[in-house]
Amino acid sequence: MPGARVLAFGGYQPDKVVTNDDLAQTVDTTDEWIRSRVGIESRRIAADGETVTDMAEAAGAKALAASGLSADDIDLLIVATCTPETQIPNVAASVADRLGINAPGAFDLNAACAGFCYALNVAADAVRAGSSRHVLVIGSEKLSQWLDWTDRSTCIIFADGAGAAVVGPTPDGEPAGIGPVVWGSAGDMAERITIPDRDGYLRQDGQAVFRWTTTALAPVAREACERADVKPADITAFVPHQANLRIIEAIARRLGIPRERVADDIVHTGNTSSASIPLALARMDEQGRLEPGTPALLLGFGAGLSYAAQVITLP
């Protein structure tokens, strides 16, 4: 059975920047409060007509170009999203069509903020099992259309964007590039993060979620390292879901991973749910902060509640 690896990343952010001071004009909050509680300085919000599909297309095109593959090489496209504009059609098939990918398997996957890590594992399994050769995996979200812009506990956190990765087989004789996944869920806490109905808004019990993330997730990340036979100390980039800088720092501290190896894309991106991990990876790659051939630890977590972690070898 061939191994699977990540070949390239790509990211897309909308143009519109919303600062904390902008938000302080409409809800009772301050720049200082937002920075200290969630670590965000600014975030990007999609234009009115800009869709989850548009952003997925943009990120997917960048990842595909960076991989050196052509559209013809992709035979499966997975979009992780929990904010599609329509129930049907799905996002994936439209994105494939726009990118000129000819009739690939195409489906959306909803594991909320854990979605990218779930989709990455499904892609890796498909390559390992031989049901696909090259997979385009995209996380794309437009949280802004599900926010109550008068609720200061959520509208300061969430944002829009997309990130993507191309997955393909590992050449013969080379070690696996995507390690075993550790995934799971905690449905008993389902009510802690919800969008209760079609016309509803995203609601979150912040304190309960914070406690869960700082308690339950470090062991998940540690197990992903063990299964990949990598020590946390050897991880060169820890890229957790960019939920809240305080959560990211608390988990990194428990794992003993030094701050300079930890993704902090949230500062200028906000929480973009399933897009946050590939978006952070794409930016770190652009900035030359990723060391090719070394192990990175990915950790997705969010509504469901659901979580997934895996170690990948950086392309």
Next chain:
Amino acid sequence: MTDQEILAGLAEIIDEVAGVPADEVTPEKNFVEDLDIDSLSMVEIAVAAQDKFGVEIPDDQLKDLKTVQDVINYVSKNQ
């Protein structure tokens, strides 16, 4: 575990979570007013206290623990 041992353990946790030097953590200190510790840090302290002392401090109890002495009493009573 004596109150003194709980205080020492708690001071270590607070140093790690919030960067407050251990010698500033004395029983009469109020977390919010004296040590500048916010509600998220309190949750982290509760989580770390569970690892260290084996005593769970649920969110609905946590909000009533205002001072260092309150936490010492809670841990001492429930250990």
